[in-house]
Amino acid sequence: MRNGLPDSKQRPAETHEETDLAKDWITDRDRRQAETPMHWISVEREHRKTWAVTQERAFRAKPIDFLECPICHEGEFRYFFRRRDVGGNRGGSWFWGDHCRRFDHWSSLVPEWWNDLAGVPSGVLVPEPEWLNQHWQEILAAQDRA
Numbered sequence: 001m002r003n004g005l006p007d008s009k010q011r012p013a014e015t016h017e018e019t020d021l022a023k024d025w026i027t028d029r030d031r032r033q034a035e036t037p038m039h040w041i042s043v044e045r046e047h048r049k050t051w052a053v054t055q056e057r058a059f060r061a062k063p064i065d066f067l068e069c070p071i072c073h074e075g076e077f078r079y080f081f082r083r084r085d086v087g088g089n090r091g092g093s094w095f096w097g098d099h100c101r102r103f104d105h106w107s108s109l110v111p112e113w114w115n116d117l118a119g120v121p122s123g124v125l126v127p128e129p130e131w132l133n134q135h136w137q138e139i140l141a142a143q144d145r146a
């Protein structure tokens with residue numbers, strides 16, 4: 001007999017301990033997310049090729065279609081473009097996953113089919129797409145969708 005107790009009496013204690021740990025972990029994670037709503041992560045080196053393929057698909061997409069995040073497969077792959085000059089074809093591009101919050105941002109071509117969204121406050125077009133993600137429905141609404 002280990003610890004002077006039969007095995008059948010040790011097991012419930014272990015189970016109870018694991019349950020408490022899991023509960024603490026979830027609470028901790030939820031609290032962290034609430035405190036840091038602007039946490040975004042750069043696409044890791046090993047995922048960049050896969051990510052770039054989906055960027056290409058997004059660039060060609062018309063009308064905007066649902067694209068799944070190619071890395072976590074749990075959320076939507078979202079994107080936003082902004083022309084530097086009206087009628088021009090160069091500007092900025094943003095790509096992000098709304099679930100895993102991976103993102104990147106480029107100075108790039110803007111697809112011809114893209115309709116610039118009016119009323120984007122200056123100062124929100126930083127590399128991290130927090131504002132863009134929160135306004136995704138408006139971004140979609142500004143596009144001519146079939």
Ligand SMILES: [Zn+2]
Nearest residue numbers: 069072097100
């Ligand atoms: Zn993802």
